[in-house]
Amino acid sequence: MKTTQIATILFIIIIIISSIAIGYSQNWFQTTTQPTPITDTNFTLEIFGNANMDGKIDEDDITHIQEIIDGTKSPTLFADANRDGVIDEKDIEFVKAIINGTATELHMLDGSKNEIKISLPANRIIIEYNQNAELVRILGVENLVVGVDSGIDPVKKLYFPDNADSITSVGSMSSPDYEKILNLKPTTLLVFSPGTGSSATTIDKAKYLPGVDVVYLGLYNPNVTNPEASNFIQGVMKAGYIFNQVPKATEYANWILSITSNINTKINTIPMDQRHTVLLTNSPTIGSARAYVAMDTLGQACILAGGINIANAPVSSTAFSVTLESEYIISQNPDYIFLHTVRYTYDGATNEPAQGMDATDPTGMKNVLQQYISQPAYNNLNAVKNNNIYMIAGDFRNNAMGGTLGAVYMAKILYPEIFTDLNPQTIHQEYITKFLRLNYNLDTNGVFLYPAITVNGDTLGIPNGAK
Ligand SMILES: [Ca+2]
Numbered sequence: 001m002k003t004t005q006i007a008t009i010l011f012i013i014i015i016i017i018s019s020i021a022i023g024y025s026q027n028w029f030q031t032t033t034q035p036t037p038i039t040d041t042n043f044t045l046e047i048f049g050n051a052n053m054d055g056k057i058d059e060d061d062i063t064h065i066q067e068i069i070d071g072t073k074s075p076t077l078f079a080d081a082n083r084d085g086v087i088d089e090k091d092i093e094f095v096k097a098i099i100n101g102t103a104t105e106l107h108m109l110d111g112s113k114n115e116i117k118i119s120l121p122a123n124r125i126i127i128e129y130n131q132n133a134e135l136v137r138i139l140g141v142e143n144l145v146v147g148v149d150s151g152i153d154p155v156k157k158l159y160f161p162d163n164a165d166s167i168t169s170v171g172s173m174s175s176p177d178y179e180k181i182l183n184l185k186p187t188t189l190l191v192f193s194p195g196t197g198s199s200a201t202t203i204d205k206a207k208y209l210p211g212v213d214v215v216y217l218g219l220y221n222p223n224v225t226n227p228e229a230s231n232f233i234q235g236v237m238k239a240g241y242i243f244n245q246v247p248k249a250t251e252y253a254n255w256i257l258s259i260t261s262n263i264n265t266k267i268n269t270i271p272m273d274q275r276h277t278v279l280l281t282n283s284p285t286i287g288s289a290r291a292y293v294a295m296d297t298l299g300q301a302c303i304l305a306g307g308i309n310i311a312n313a314p315v316s317s318t319a320f321s322v323t324l325e326s327e328y329i330i331s332q333n334p335d336y337i338f339l340h341t342v343r344y345t346y347d348g349a350t351n352e353p354a355q356g357m358d359a360t361d362p363t364g365m366k367n368v369l370q371q372y373i374s375q376p377a378y379n380n381l382n383a384v385k386n387n388n389i390y391m392i393a394g395d396f397r398n399n400a401m402g403g404t405l406g407a408v409y410m411a412k413i414l415y416p417e418i419f420t421d422l423n424p425q426t427i428h429q430e431y432i433t434k435f436l437r438l439n440y441n442l443d444t445n446g447v448f449l450y451p452a453i454t455v456n457g458d459t460l461g462i463p464n465g466a467k
């Protein structure tokens with residue numbers, strides 16, 4: 001062959017290979033439809049200034065406010081950006097400031113749908129619990145953290161390797177040390193939950209912390225099958241506006257949405273009568289037995305993973321868990337049981353077994369599991385007979401993935417034949433490396449699932465080689 005012929009053939013080969021490479025990178029060969037980005041759905045961002053009631057605050061809201069002022073559009077719930085009771089030019093200026101990142105305050109609904117005002121910039125942050133510790137990393141504002149609750153204190157160096165030494169522990173979130181908090185002169189306290197019973201509520205905290213914005217974002221309350229109604233997604237996006245990191249919040253919300261959408265698509269192919277029944281309960285080491293219902297993050301994870309939860313809350317109940325009699329569990333005979341456990345609790349205690357990001361040895365998880373299985377009453381349960389009982393880390397309920405991480409592992413466990421291409425550790429590692437930006441490798445660290453599962457020869461849930 002002549003040199004020119006060889007060159008032509010090589011050129012054609014290069015073109016073909018490049019086309020395939022580009023095709024893969026652009027998802028040309030994927031058969032699943034891509035999820036709609038959160039800002040293109042019917043999601044309504046609950047921040048005042050979002051006059052056109054879509055998923056973001058931008059130029060369109062300025063136009064919308066102008067049209068309301070001109071009388072060509074009716075006022076909307078979020079049009080009065082500065083909350084002075086009238087919709088006028090000042091609201092346009094206010095929205096411009098939000099867009100430019102120069103706003104000095106922000107009005108929004110919190111995770112309980114109560115209206116709150118936040119002073120900006122929010123640049124001295126105290127955070128409660130894993131969700132908020134991870135959220136500030138996702139948004140890239142971890143260096144603004146000055147205090148953490150006692151649930152994060154033991155893992156402070158893990159979450160905040162660069163500034164752990166300058167971060168103060170302010171006590172448990174159920175009974176915080178208000179004086180310590182005030183001494184830190186924080187702008188913002190991100191609380192884990194609204195608080196109930198003997199646990200300090202957002203109202204208590206706001207009362208004892210004058211000048212500090214006490215914010216419950218709503219991460220505690222995901223809706224995995226309907227992101228438009230998810231307080232979790234709202235919380236991520238609201239935090240984006242509070243910390244002036246909207247692109248990061250949007251990218252993260254879209255990533256979560258793409259995972260939930262892909263799992264949903266596959267689960268929808270499984271007929272209801274072929275789906276597995278599931279009991280979601282707690283490790284005996286964290287109190288008397290409860291079963292998590294749909295309202296709970298674990299209940300949401302189970303729904304997304306296509307499990308049929310044997311525990312249901314009464315209609316209109318807002319409970320996250322219920323008590324189930326052993327007789328009921330035996331009569332329902334669940335196919336799978338997941339035992340949730342918590343290492344560092346909201347009231348400052350440390351529970352056995354060791355698990356989560358700061359653990360490497362699954363022995364404690366193994367022992368508790370054996371204890372649970374050895375209950376004579378449960379000998380004949382399908383889940384026990386078929387070894388379908390798993391201990392799961394607190395991360396699956398309390399991290400900043402809103403049940404999605406738990407769902408990814410659960411889906412793989414419940415329907416391995418449907419999720420052949422799904423590797424939960426790949427998604428988990430992407431979360432840690434790309435979004436949390438932590439130098440942390442799941443091949444060598446972390447106890448999240450016991451017994452571990454094996455995917456393509458790799459151990460998932462515990463470090464490789466751990467027993
Ligand atoms: Ca808008």
Ligand SMILES: [Ca+2]
Pocket residue numbers: 080081082083084085086087088090091
């Ligand atoms: Ca106004």
